[in-house]
Amino acid sequence: MAVKSAFNRPFNWVILLFCIIFVGLFIFTFVNEKFYQTPIGQITHIENKSTSQITDEHHNKDIKHKETLKIKILNGKFEGKTATIQHDYVESQADSEAFSKNNKVLLHIDxxxxxxxxxxxxxxxxxVAVTGLFLLTVLLVGRKIGLQSILSLIINTLIVILAIYIHNQSPTVSLFALMSVGIVISTTLTLLLVTGWQWRTLITIISTLLGTFLCIGLTQLVIQLTGGQGLKFETMTFLTLPPKEVFLSSVMIGSLGAVMDVAITIASGMNEILRRTPNISMARWALAGRNIGQDIMGTMTNILLFSYISGSLPMILLYLKNENTITYTISMNWSLEISRAITGGIGIVLTIPITILLMQLWFKLRGVRQ
Known part of the structure; x- marks a missing residue:
């Protein structure tokens, strides 16, 4: 009876369908070699030829392995044939990779x-496994809201990819302008999907966009006044695009999520307070919104900082291993990341009063309309 009752709920069928698709895709990845244009092989035998200790010019010690691999080719014109190749790797796997028997690998064959x-x-x-588990967790915990969040995640990803694709096809079109248009569309669709069409949704959209573009405008102003001193744009010299434009675009995308979170938290919190205590004074209502903003301001800024600097941790260790000073290492690897985090923090701080003021303005213009 419990099982029958569970499947009377339509959303449980959605979860069951997702699980079936997820398991099917996972199984498919083990037999999908024929769908690849790139040659794929499976390692059938590994013979270790030699193992030796090596030391580089900075006295970093490592162990180098030389192996002979036998690989059965699984697709393409050489399907069914066996290749015997030499493979070298170091145990640290800094610039090479170790393989095990039965590993499937992508090959380049001349x-x-x-x-x-x-x-x-x-x-x-x-x-597929990691993505599927993530999406399943979101569905199980968030239910309908989780499904809407997944849809918004897919839409946002497609918008960013589309902006990059358009710029790649038409380099004369500004990447920053494309990202700006994408941010407006992304913010609107995301908030409509997650919160639905309510009066506070419009406030959240406006405050998110104002907070994001104001912090980008301030960043642009500071760069113009200081000439970009302290920002290591040379770490992006391999790009054929203006580094400042790429930097501002990345800041805008990175700040948007945190700013949106702050805006929706304050707007929803103030709406709930007003619903429960409709006779609250305007000053007390604004103070409540400010307290909510103060509670989340520090944590959101830290989330931005940790998110940015965590990705550069391997490069920092690599710099230090090659006898670079700690100050040079940090300046080369954390200069842009810390700047992005600070800019996002400014956006978070600005969004708090903007959201509170918009909530008060809406209250004065329209009254309390749930």
């Missing part, structure tokens, strides 16, 4: 199977 070399492991099974 004319003969024995000319092949490994480009990387075939990781689609891991990607």
């Amino acid at each position: 004319k003969h199977p024995n000319d092949a070399y490994i480009t990387e492991k075939k990781r689609d099974s891991l990607v």
Whole structure:
């Protein structure tokens, strides 16, 4: 009876359908070699030829392995044939990768199977597993809201990719302008999906966009006044785009999520307070909104900081291992990341009073309309 009752709820069928699709895709990744244009092989045998200790010019010690790999090719014109290749790797795997028997790998083959070399492991099974578990967790915890969040995540990803694609096809079109348009569309669709069409949704959209673009405007002003001193744009010299434009675009995308979170938290909190205590004074209502903003301001700023600097941790260790000073290492790896975090923090701080003022303005113009 309990099982029958559970499937009387339509959303449980959605979760069951998702689980079936997820398991099906996961199983498919083990037999999908024929769908790849890139040659794929499976390692059938590994023979260790030699193991030696090596030391570089900075006295970093490592162990180097030389192996002979036998790989059965699973697709393409050499399907069914076996390639025997030499493979070297160091235990730290700083610039190489270790493989195990039965690993499936992507290959590059010139004319003969024995000319092949490994480009990387075939990781689609891991990607599907991690992505599926994440989406399933969101659905189980968030239910309908979780499904809307997944849809907004997909839409936002497509918008960013589309902006990059358009700029790549038409380099004369500003990347920053494309991202700005994408941010407006993304914010509107995300908040409509997550919160639905309510009076506070419009306030959240406006405060999110104002907070985001104001902090970007201030960042642009500071860069103009200081000439960008202290910002290590040379770490992006491999780009064929103006580094400042790429930097501002990345700041805008990174700040948007935190600013949106602050705006929706304050707007929803103030709306709930007003619903429960409709006779609250305007000053007390604004103070409540400010207290909510103060409670989340520090945590959201820290989330931005940790998110940005965590990605550069491997590079910091690599710099230090090669005898660079700690100040040079931090300036080269954390200059742009800390600047992004500070800019996002400014956006968070600005969004708090903007949201409170818009809530008060709406109250004065329209009254309390639930």
